[in-house]
Amino acid sequence: xxxxxxxxxxxxxxxxxxxxxxxxxxxxxxxxxxxxxxxxxxxxxxxxxxxxxxxxxxxxxxxxxxxxxxxxxxxxxxxxxxxxxxxxxxxxxxxxxxxxxxxxxxxxxxxxx
Amino acid sequence: xxxxxxxxxxxxxxxxxxxxxxxxxxxxxxxxxxxxxxxxxxxxxxxxxxxxxxxxxxxxxxxxxxxxxxxxxxxxxxxxxxxxxxxxxxxxxxxxxxxxxxxxxxxxxxx
Numbered sequence: 001x002x003x004x005x006x007x008x009x010x011x012x013x014x015x016x017x018x019x020x021x022x023x024x025x026x027x028x029x030x031x032x033x034x035x036x037x038x039x040x041x042x043x044x045x046x047x048x049x050x051x052x053x054x055x056x057x058x059x060x061x062x063x064x065x066x067x068x069x070x071x072x073x074x075x076x077x078x079x080x081x082x083x084x085x086x087x088x089x090x091x092x093x094x095x096x097x098x099x100x101x102x103x104x105x106x107x108x109x110x111x112x113x
Numbered sequence: 114x115x116x117x118x119x120x121x122x123x124x125x126x127x128x129x130x131x132x133x134x135x136x137x138x139x140x141x142x143x144x145x146x147x148x149x150x151x152x153x154x155x156x157x158x159x160x161x162x163x164x165x166x167x168x169x170x171x172x173x174x175x176x177x178x179x180x181x182x183x184x185x186x187x188x189x190x191x192x193x194x195x196x197x198x199x200x201x202x203x204x205x206x207x208x209x210x211x212x213x214x215x216x217x218x219x220x221x222x223x224x
Contacts, residue, residue, distance in 0.1 A: 033212075035214075040216070041216055042117075042200070042214040042215055042216040042217065043157070043200075043214040045212070088154075090156055090157070100145075101147060101159055101162065102202075102212065103159070104156035104157050104158070105156060106155070106156050107155070107156050109154075
């Protein structure tokens, strides 16, 4: 089955800890995205990547980092610099960046202990 | 002004009702438009794209008015299973790319 997977489903972070959220897709999509969703709010773009070995900051990149070493993988690291990391994190992909439909993974819920 | 604004909701409707969602966008360079559905604690899923000529998929009808920068979604004969949050999504393509998600409108369909 083609799709986007994210792991883990739930993640707990201690103060001062870096954590990495996994996102994998087998749709052969060039573009991948990370969003953050807070209760009652719309999705906000953290980072996106249009092609392997390239990525761009979104609207709220501070405290986050990404890599895109493989087409199918786009992991997100939430660093200790992100002071309010509790949120629902969604990874998405599209054939290309721009006007195409984005397809989402099931999300990771990050909680701070 | 937000780039994409939706009715704040929530909407509470009985089964069988017709419900309309409205969305306005501020950037005239917006190129493509979508409605997504998001169930509680789940990921958004594409409901339908919105075309200039309007489009229909079963009980769902989407319309676009570029002059007024307005998008709508109409659900006829509401089902309990339609209860969800409906997100308006706008892609702005001006050299770079930007996808803007509305905050969503929550729908509760009751028996």
